[in-house]
Amino acid sequence: MSDDAEGDPLDDVDVAAVRAALVEWYESDHRDFPWRRTTDPYAILVSEVMSQQTQLGRVVPAWEDFLDEWPTVEDLAGADRADVVRFWSDHSLGYNNRAKYLHEAARQVIEEFGGDFPDSPEELEELMGVGPYTANAVASFAFDNGDAVVDTNVKRVLYRAFDVSDDDSEFERAARGLMPDGESRVWNNAVMELGGVACGKTPRCDEAGCPWRRWCHAYETGDFTAPDVPTQPSFEGSRRQFRGRVVRVLGEYDDLSLDELGPRVRVDYGPNSREWLRGLVDDLAADGLVEVTEEGDDTVARLRQ
Structure with a gap:
């Protein structure tokens, strides 16, 4: 695939059909992570922070234990920071400064936002330790008010399916063009699920019933190369x-x-x-x-x- 493709790679794509196929595939069957069953911005923020460079299999029990310990943002804001850091360490979540930032973010919600979570990506970025990706994810999944998510899984999908150039601005343009207006919650969950389940480093197009096979450039050509994706460093002994x-x-x-x-x-x-x-x-x-x-x-x- 070329990194200097010209024009819009979606020009010849039936975007409405692509959208419908993906949403139908996602809603018929997807991984049942517990944070996908809530629209509570606090619970979703905790899941997003925990998921940074941590395998999801380790996140699920940690997320459930964390919310048992501190069920609301008010509870976390009033907690002793040492207890939060200790929890993070005991659950092998790594990078303990994320626990500190999450605690500070909870205090900001209480002290600066009157206990009400901000609902836009721009405002969410004002919280300690919350970068553009996390802010957009919380806005999407809690408030259905986000932009198109572009992570490494989404880049891999767009690169393979629509021959999008390996360029961040091109990935963002294609992701925006595909996402239906006002439907960031279901869309971002669906396209991330596609990258995680069907279009991983080793694609499982037929086994996972990929809904984009009929449009997919990689499926047609057999060329499943993709941008390099950094591997998770080993935790043991690190x-x-x-x-x-x-x-x-x-x-x-x-x-x-x-x-x-x-x-x-x-x-x-x-x-x-x-x-x-x-x-x-x-x-x-x-x-x-x-x-x-x-x-x-x-x-x-x-x-x-």
């Missing part, structure tokens, strides 16, 4: 796993020196690991999650309250 362990251990103690903390974080901790551990706690301190102080000859770490 830096973010050890960050989570540090937070979890510090949650069990008032404070610990580095040499007390180290063996509780990794079994092979030794004198040569001290510099590595210091870098880890300094990173957490920079994220506002940990306090590091020098007390005599010891460096002492504690969770920030």
Whole structure:
């Protein structure tokens, strides 16, 4: 496929038929994630933040436990930040600064928006840690008020199906052209489901009953190349796993020196690991999650309250 295709790739496409086929396919059968059964913006925001670079299989039980612990945005805003961070770490969600940002966003909703979630992508972006993609997803799924979602799955679908150039502006133009006005909730769910179920890195066109086969350039030509998609880094043994362990251990103690903390974080901790551990706690301190102080000859770490 060419990256310099000219004209609008949707010019020769029956857009109305494409829309109808996808929505019918999605509504007849799709993965039943619990956040797809609600329009509560708080619950949807939690799901979106948790889903960032975390496999959905791990997100479902974590999302349910989180809402059991803090059922409303008011509950989360009033929670102790250390408890929220500890929850994040205990559920192996990685990147604990996302827990901090989610807590701050809840406080903003209460303090700056009077407890009512903003309903447009532009206003949602004012919340801490909420970027354009997450803001648009919450606006779409909670308020049916979003733009066309363009993530890596959607790009793969558009590239294969309609020979859209590997260019962000072209992907956005094609996505906007396909989405029916005022139907961002069902449409964005449907096109993301297509990318996740039928048009993954290894396509399952016939097995998944892809509704776009009759229009699909890749299905016609047999060329299923697509833009590169970064792979999820391994969690086991990763830096973010050890960050989570540090937070979890510090949650069990008032404070610990580095040499007390180290063996509780990794079994092979030794004198040569001290510099590595210091870098880890300094990173957490920079994220506002940990306090590091020098007390005599010891460096002492504690969770920030």
